Amino acid sequence: MANRERKIYMLSKKNVDYIEELKEKRDLKYNSEALDLIIREHRTNSDMTTEVMIKLIGEKLAEQLKSELLGIKKASNETDKNTQIIIELLNGLFVKNGYKTLATTDDIKCETIDRTRKIVEERIAKKRVAKLDREY
Structure with a gap:
């Protein structure tokens, strides 16, 4: 803790109480150590939160796209199957009736x-x- 600067800040009573509560919980000597800890944790959590948020959005988007694409895939497969059936039926009719050109x-x-x-x-x-x- 060599690079420390003395600053004077105005904080609400609620925030001062929180700093003192954290100081006692973590067995710290000074309120400034508790405030340092709060800031370090906030920085870490802010960076982590952004990464987690990006990952979560990506997963949700992939999940949403997957279900949409699955529906399209099923419809496409059904259409392909029906088309092949129609081609087979028409081919059978053409062969049976002896059509050479249409x-x-x-x-x-x-x-x-x-x-x-x-x-x-x-x-x-x-x-x-x-x-x-x-x-x-």
């Missing part, structure tokens, strides 16, 4: 395609709204 939607577009797309988009939107309602 017109694409670029060549001819049936209005049923547009109507079906609209129905599916509305169904997806309703499911999304229902899910959001359940979450809140």
Whole structure:
């Protein structure tokens, strides 16, 4: 404790009582030692608190993203599975009926395609709204 300076500070009665209480608890000789200890602990805890806070925020964010990404992954897997089933069914129909070539939607577009797309988009939107309602 060689680098010590004498300073005069005005403190509230409550803070002075706290310093004296800490001095007695820790068996310190002077109030200034207790105040030094309080400041050292505050510095350590402030640095630690920032690190802990950053770590906690990171963990919470990762947890939140993980659940969101899991939902996207499940939906993607389900969509992929359904697409593969449809391709297999269509392939079976084409082979059974002996189709060699087919017109694409670029060549001819049936209005049923547009109507079906609209129905599916509305169904997806309703499911999304229902899910959001359940979450809140």
